[in-house]
Structures are given as C-alpha cells and as structure tokens.
Amino acid sequence: MHKITADILLENTKDRVLLDVRTPAEYAIGHIPGAYNLPLFSNEERVVVGTLYKQQSPDKAFLKGLEYAGARMPDYVKEARLLAPRSKIVVHCWRGGQRSGSLSWLLSFAGMDVQVLQGGYKAYRQFIHRQFGERPLRMLVLGGPTGSAKTKILHELAALGEQIIDLEKLAQHKGSAFGALGEEAQPTVEQFENELYATFANIDPQRRVWIENESRGIGKVFMPQGFWEQFRQSPLIDLVMPFEQRVAFLVETYASFAKEDLMASFYGIERRLGGQNLKLALAALQTGDFASAAAIALRYYDKSYLHANEKCNFHPVWPFEVGNQSLRERAEQLIQFANAQQL
Numbered sequence: 001m002h003k004i005t006a007d008i009l010l011e012n013t014k015d016r017v018l019l020d021v022r023t024p025a026e027y028a029i030g031h032i033p034g035a036y037n038l039p040l041f042s043n044e045e046r047v048v049v050g051t052l053y054k055q056q057s058p059d060k061a062f063l064k065g066l067e068y069a070g071a072r073m074p075d076y077v078k079e080a081r082l083l084a085p086r087s088k089i090v091v092h093c094w095r096g097g098q099r100s101g102s103l104s105w106l107l108s109f110a111g112m113d114v115q116v117l118q119g120g121y122k123a124y125r126q127f128i129h130r131q132f133g134e135r136p137l138r139m140l141v142l143g144g145p146t147g148s149a150k151t152k153i154l155h156e157l158a159a160l161g162e163q164i165i166d167l168e169k170l171a172q173h174k175g176s177a178f179g180a181l182g183e184e185a186q187p188t189v190e191q192f193e194n195e196l197y198a199t200f201a202n203i204d205p206q207r208r209v210w211i212e213n214e215s216r217g218i219g220k221v222f223m224p225q226g227f228w229e230q231f232r233q234s235p236l237i238d239l240v241m242p243f244e245q246r247v248a249f250l251v252e253t254y255a256s257f258a259k260e261d262l263m264a265s266f267y268g269i270e271r272r273l274g275g276q277n278l279k280l281a282l283a284a285l286q287t288g289d290f291a292s293a294a295a296i297a298l299r300y301y302d303k304s305y306l307h308a309n310e311k312c313n314f315h316p317v318w319p320f321e322v323g324n325q326s327l328r329e330r331a332e333q334l335i336q337f338a339n340a341q342q343l
Helices: 006-012 024-029 043-055 058-070 073-083 098-109 120-134 150-159 167-171 189-200 225-232 243-254 259-267 275-286 290-310 327-340
Strands: 002-004 017-020 088-092 113-117 138-143 163-165 208-212 236-240 317-321
Touching: 002 006, 006 113, 006 120, 017 073, 024 043, 043 058, 058 073, 058 098, 073 098, 088 098, 088 120, 098 113, 113 120, 120 189, 120 225, 138 150, 138 225, 150 163, 150 208, 150 327, 163 189, 167 189, 167 208, 236 327, 243 290, 259 275, 259 290, 275 290, 317 327
Parallel strands: 002 113, 017 088, 088 113, 138 208, 138 236, 163 208, 236 317
Antiparallel strands: none
C-alpha cells in the first residue's frame, strides 16, 4: 500500500478500480467519475461518529467506528473483490484520513494491491480547480442565437474527428427556460465540475477543442471559474442563420413535448417576456401553432444572446453565414474556416 497524489490519479485508475469509502450522502453530492461507493459508515453512523469526535473525544469516536465497521469487515473484502476482480484498487475518503486508512489496511491484509489518494477527495477537488485555470486549452467557441442547431453541429464536428466539450450534455440541460425538457435531473454543481474535468483532462491541448457558446450558468450548474475565464476569452465563430429557419428548428425540436410542459417553460420567463407576449405564446400553444410560439421565444432569446455576448471578451469574433446546407456540410465548412484562420 502506498499513497498517490491527485495529479496522477487519472493515469493510475486506467488499470485500477477507484473505491470511494465516504458515506452514500457524500458520494451523491459529488464523486470522482468512475468511482464505486464502498462506504465504511452509513450516513447515520457517520453523524454519530463525528458528533462523538467533536463533543467527547477522538478515542470514543474511534471505538464507536470500530463497533460499527468491525462486524462488516468480511463484507468490505467481498465487495471490493467483486468490484475489482484484478485486486488492484485506489481508495479514498474525504481527506485521506482514518476511513481510507482503515479500509486500505484491511484490503491490503486481504491480499489486494492498494493505493491511497493522498489528501482524499478534498485534494482532488482542489487539484481540478487549479487545472481549470492553469492548463490552457485551444478553445474555439461555436456561437449563434437560439435555434442555430449548435449542439447538432458540435456532434457533427466530433464525428469528423474534431475535439469537442459538450457542456449541455454534461449539465443535462439545454441552457434555456426550456432546457430541462427531455433531460434527466441535473447533477449537482460539484458533480458537474467533476464530470467536466474528466472530459477536460482528456483533451489534447495542442489541438483546438470546439465548445458551444453558453452562459456561465447552465440550468442550475455553473462553469468553474478557471474554465469560464478561458472560455470567455476564446475566439468565437458566430453562426448567422435566417430567423424562419431557426423557428423551424425549434418547432422540430420542441413540438413533441406536452403543451403543459411548454407552457410551464414560458411561465418561467414571464417577467422578461412580458405579459402580452406570454398571453400570445400560450394562446398559440393552445391552438397548436408552435411556430408562432417559437417566434415569440426567439425574439426574447435573441436579445438575451446579444446581451450575454457583451459580457464576454471573445476575441476575435467571426460571423459565419449558414444557409440550407446539411449539418454535416456546415461542420465541414466550419473546419475549413477554422483551418484557414489557423485556429
């Protein structure tokens, strides 16, 4: 058994299984992507042990923890062997303290090849936040107002061999008042950052990486500060697409959702949309006139998009005219343009 640091964790876990021995509640708030939860204590037991530690003594907390975990020692070994058939693991808790120390000792004694993450999950979190600010990527932001099919074009770029970071997929949200439709529940902010770093760390910094233009907040999660600073100072290619074409794209994307859900999304922007526009949009939805409802939403989001871009320092900014090409053709033309600009 020996300790490893957060900077080599991803490399080490390519052939090892990562075991997070914190409580299920701690794991749910945020965990290293790919880690399995093998909790030393239940949520309730952790509270009891922590209270004893603070209010009475570390020794009493230790004995209570031993009382809880002692009877389950065979279960920990069996579960670890099931999760890591090759018996090569990395163990961590919150700060690399007694929980990971206890489990790593037990699993080493049981014949497993054990590494311990020095500083635990806390050290990992500190490390990834430093990386977001200190590891520069050649970001190229793909912009354009709502309805420009940016996400679909992003996927076409990936299919053509380009590097991408799909923020909306990681956030499980499309970034607007309608963004939760058709998506699973969003991750916590902490888990979004963890998932983002897992993608970030695998990007080749010598090659450009395409990222869709987003506000810092995507639904209920946010880009971490270091990543946001890199993002907002990157070059921007801004798609320019006819209004009617964008309306048609929104109808294609959202008309299949229940009218009640679409109406609820419109109510979410009532204050900024205005009472009269809201009334018109709801009436259009009631009659199945999705195009009129989409046009009302677009007029609002077009203003919002321009305002959001003013807050960023994108440089340089290139408008990119889009016609009736296929998504694949648009992606190919964007690659040609980026190559010509040596981006």
